[in-house]
Amino acid sequence: MASIEPPTLASETIAHIGSFEIRNTLIMAWLAMAVVFVVILLARRTKFKEVPGRFQAFLELIVEGLFGFFDSIIGEKKATRRFFPLLATIFLFLMLANWMGILPGVGSITIAEELHGEILNLPIFRSMNADVNMTLAIALISVIATQLFGIAALGVLPYANKFFVAPWRDPIGAFVGILELIAEMAKIISFSFRLFGNIFAGEVLLVVISYLMPYLAPIPFLGLELFVGFIQALVFSMLTAVFLKMAVTAHGTSHECDSATGGHEHGHDEEHAVEMVHA
Amino acid sequence: MELLTKLGINWQLLLAQIVNFLIVMGVLGYFLYRPILNLLDARTERIRKAMEEAKRIEHQAQEMAKVREEEMKRLDRESGEHFDRIRKEALELQSQMHATAKKEADAMIQSALKRIDEERRIMMEDVMKTVNTVIVRMTEKLLEREFTPADQKRIQEQLIAELPTMVR
Numbered sequence: 001m002a003s004i005e006p007p008t009l010a011s012e013t014i015a016h017i018g019s020f021e022i023r024n025t026l027i028m029a030w031l032a033m034a035v036v037f038v039v040i041l042l043a044r045r046t047k048f049k050e051v052p053g054r055f056q057a058f059l060e061l062i063v064e065g066l067f068g069f070f071d072s073i074i075g076e077k078k079a080t081r082r083f084f085p086l087l088a089t090i091f092l093f094l095m096l097a098n099w100m101g102i103l104p105g106v107g108s109i110t111i112a113e114e115l116h117g118e119i120l121n122l123p124i125f126r127s128m129n130a131d132v133n134m135t136l137a138i139a140l141i142s143v144i145a146t147q148l149f150g151i152a153a154l155g156v157l158p159y160a161n162k163f164f165v166a167p168w169r170d171p172i173g174a175f176v177g178i179l180e181l182i183a184e185m186a187k188i189i190s191f192s193f194r195l196f197g198n199i200f201a202g203e204v205l206l207v208v209i210s211y212l213m214p215y216l217a218p219i220p221f222l223g224l225e226l227f228v229g230f231i232q233a234l235v236f237s238m239l240t241a242v243f244l245k246m247a248v249t250a251h252g253t254s255h256e257c258d259s260a261t262g263g264h265e266h267g268h269d270e271e272h273a274v275e276m277v278h279a
Numbered sequence: 280m281e282l283l284t285k286l287g288i289n290w291q292l293l294l295a296q297i298v299n300f301l302i303v304m305g306v307l308g309y310f311l312y313r314p315i316l317n318l319l320d321a322r323t324e325r326i327r328k329a330m331e332e333a334k335r336i337e338h339q340a341q342e343m344a345k346v347r348e349e350e351m352k353r354l355d356r357e358s359g360e361h362f363d364r365i366r367k368e369a370l371e372l373q374s375q376m377h378a379t380a381k382k383e384a385d386a387m388i389q390s391a392l393k394r395i396d397e398e399r400r401i402m403m404e405d406v407m408k409t410v411n412t413v414i415v416r417m418t419e420k421l422l423e424r425e426f427t428p429a430d431q432k433r434i435q436e437q438l439i440a441e442l443p444t445m446v447r
Contacts, residue, residue: 009287021291021292036306039311040310040311050322059311064315064319131287133288133289134296136288137293137299138296140297
């Protein structure tokens, strides 16, 4: 009986272009991109008509549904329209990549590589989000975009006032500002490791189940992974939407809100987001 | 650093994934989201306009219904008034005709009575003449048989003289 080979934390390098490593997760990212491009090509070929066909109606359903969902979080149509490409791409690209990660062949089609005199079977395909590089990349994009949109909406100084408050004027505000700054950094870690952890854990789970009971037993877990893939994409995009909304909201409004409600409203958006995630 | 190595973090790969994501976002945004959102906006706008138009037409229809109702009420009122006036005129005409007919009938009766009286008078005169003639003839016949011509003449003249008083 073959021994179980759980996936490693780091993705495997399949080839090199100069010093650039082509890893199995990058190949999956390219495949996911290819699927997106094919969908776009098909959509462009059918042309967007006034009376939609089935394919166009399906695309409209997705785009309209996502727009409505993000608009319900952001609450302002114009802002939603501005953030929509980022949010929708995070959701669709992550979900597609997560779902592609459970396709047959992903993780099971291997290539023999010699490493330190030892022959290793490296999987050619591996779920894109089972690599911290990808999740970190999207987390960085999300957090940087949040800062940029915040600066664009409020201006550099008012936005910086969220984090930097003169301690002699408002010591508590200065402390909260530092915490906010740390929280911004923490967002990158929480975003990237939440997604990575869930997808990697799913991979491990499927490997273990497939090893223990190769037939029928993995089916419910495949369904579970489909669900996890959807939920993780949703959580990532929804939290980005919440952070974007918070970033473009003037700092004064939340202070006014705090003073009006005795401080109970502090971090209300975040709580709301967490509640929605739990729901 | 050891953790980063264990996790397989590679700055080149990280950059590549960022670029990949940005490309996907740009392509999706330009070729999918924008056209579909524009289309949806146009459709929403058209639906909004159609709804407004429908509301306007409905409002217009309500106004027209109100005007029609008022017009119907006015017509009802006017036709009622018209009917009453015509009824009144008809009654007046009827009474006028009655009066005229009664007058004509009275006149006809009067003339008929006059004519009857006249005819009766003429008839009585005729009867009187006939009776006179008959009596004279009978008397002549009688006198011819019983009396002399002189007596006959005398009695005849006496009778003729007394006849009017006898007839009355």
